[in-house]
Amino acid sequence: MGHDHDRDYGDNISTRLTFFLVGAGIGAVLALLFAPKSGEELRNDIADATRKGVDRSREAAQQLGSKATEYYDTARATAGEYYEATRERAAELYDTASAKAGEVAATARDVASRQAGSVQAAFEAGKKAYVEEKRKTELSGRTEAAPTYKPEKTM
Numbered sequence: 041m042g043h044d045h046d047r048d049y050g051d052n053i054s055t056r057l058t059f060f061l062v063g064a065g066i067g068a069v070l071a072l073l074f075a076p077k078s079g080e081e082l083r084n085d086i087a088d089a090t091r092k093g094v095d096r097s098r099e100a101a102q103q104l105g106s107k108a109t110e111y112y113d114t115a116r117a118t119a120g121e122y123y124e125a126t127r128e129r130a131a132e133l134y135d136t137a138s139a140k141a142g143e144v145a146a147t148a149r150d151v152a153s154r155q156a157g158s159v160q161a162a163f164e165a166g167k168k169a170y171v172e173e174k175r176k177t178e179l180s181g182r183t184e185a186a187p188t189y190k191p192e193k194t195m
Contacts, residue, residue: 054107057100065093 068089073082 054104057103061093061096061100064096065089068093 069086
């Protein structure tokens, strides 16, 4: 908002300066035309007034150029500030997104390792149960294969 005010103020000054210069030029010419002087004096006065008008116009143009440069530099600095702020915000958003992605990946790794551990534990339990059942079966087969007769007692 402050920059709009500065620009309006600068435009207002340049408009006033232009009207002043035009008015001063018209006034000088009218004063010369109505002053009782000889033709040569009149021509010299008109030439002087013209030189002065040109000099004033140059000064005004230089002032306007300086003002325009100042406005340009201010606008460029402001644009640079906005760019820097936008770049910093984008970097923050990227860092936040990267951190979140890292958290999600770590969580997924933890879940996968826990599931892999559960699967491994279940596999080991199944293997152990199989070995125990196999041993029981083998032991029961030996018991069944053992002779069932009792030796006779000798008298």
